[in-house]
Amino acid sequence: MIAFLGMGLLGSNFVKAMIKKGEQVQVWNRTPSKAKALEADGAKAFEDVAAAVKGAAVIHVTLKDDGTVNEVLAAASAGFEPGAVIIDHTTTSAEGAVQRTKDWKAKGFTYLHAPVFMGPSNALESTGIMLVSGDQEVIRQWEPALAKMTGRVINFGTEEGRAAGMKLTGNLFLITFTAGIADTLSLAKALHIPVEDLNTLFDTWNPGAGLPARLKRVASGNYEQASWELNMARKDTGLFMQAAAQAGTPLAVIPAIAKEMDRWIEKGYGSNDWTVIGKDAVS
Template identity: 55%
Template sequence: MIAFYGMGLLGSNFVRALRRHGEDVKVWNRTAAKAAALEPLGAKVVSDPAEAARGAQRIHLTLSDDAAVDDVLERARPGFAQGAIIVDHTTTSPKGVVARVARWTERGFVFVHAPVFMGPQNALESTGLMLVSGDPKRIDAVKSSLEKMTGTLLNLGPRVDKAAAFKLLGNLYLMSLTTGLAEMFALGKALGIPASEAATLFQHFNPGATISARVKRMLEAKFASPSWELSMARKDARLMIDAASEAGVPLAILPAIAKRMDAVIAEGHGNEDWTILAKDALE
């Protein structure tokens, strides 16, 4: 028996996949209607977190944040069976993970944090990427079960909060990418280029292909032989900001990037590769 807490888009599709694989699942959600929608699939819906945990060998959570995880686990605790394994897929703070691992270990339970880079469709199809980290014996106890829930299970090693940290790293990049696209569409608006037309740039231009080389340059601090001088990048940023300003279109992130460029140029790095913007983070 599996207990699953949190029937949002991700959790509900995890449950659908588990039921398709023949697993017995009890489900609980703060909003009962979301859990009730899974009843026709054979999931057992309960209104009490402790009741959901009774008889379950594994406890899974896909909740909103640290506070929600701690609250639900405390409410469910009276129903925990001896030897039950807790698997939390929630995006939480690394600090919170460290505290939960210590707390539940002291209470005699295995706690594994397994955040995901998965959308609802991935959860339904058991594809995408799931991260884990921590005590190898604890990971081994759930490895085969977690592998069935995802396309790739990435073990990041024994540091208990490393999966939580990598999840935040990945989400930061996704936020930066999405905001960058929004900024590009805003500049397109200022230049009279509709977003649908601006998007066609990526039919020919693949900036993702440059990531590995760019990361390598940053990590090796090879800034002295520029492929794009920082001063020239700053000039381009000025052209973009001026065009948006003249059209009355606000830009959210480029002014902050330009400010960072100005600071690094003032330190004497204008003729170096623009990736030197990362120098402080790499020291």
């Protein structure tokens, strides 16, 4: 028997996929109607969280944050089976994941933090990426079951909380990447460039393909051999901001980057490769 706590878009689709694979799943959500809706798919819904985990050898969790996870698990614990395993897919702080692992172990339970890079459709189709770290024996035992939930499980080693940190780092990139797209669209709007033309450009030129090489370049600490000088990149950045300002189109990310470029130029790095702006992050 499996219990699943948190019936948002991700959790509910995880449950639907489990049921299709023949699993018996008991579900709970703070808003009972969301759990009740899954009874049409074959789940058994509970309004009381402690009742929802009774008889379950493993309890999956997809909630909001550290505080919510702590609150819900504390309330559910009255119904835990001896030796139950808690697998938490919530995006939380690394510190919270470490502390929960320690606290639940002291109480006789296994807690494994397994955040994911996947959307609701991935959860339904059992595709995507799941991250784990910590006790390798626990991971070896549960990795086959976790692999059924997702396309790939990445093990980041023995350090508790590393998976949580990797999830946060990945989310930071997604947020900055999306903000960059928003600024790109804003500049295109200012220059009267239709989205279709952007699609034509990026269908041919895929800057994302260069991400691994760019990461290595920034992290190398070697910026003297420039492929794009910081002074020139800053000049282009000024053109972006000028065009947007003239059109009354706001840019969210580029002005902050321009300030960082100016800081490094003032320190004498203008003729270095522009990736020098990442120097403090790796030194």
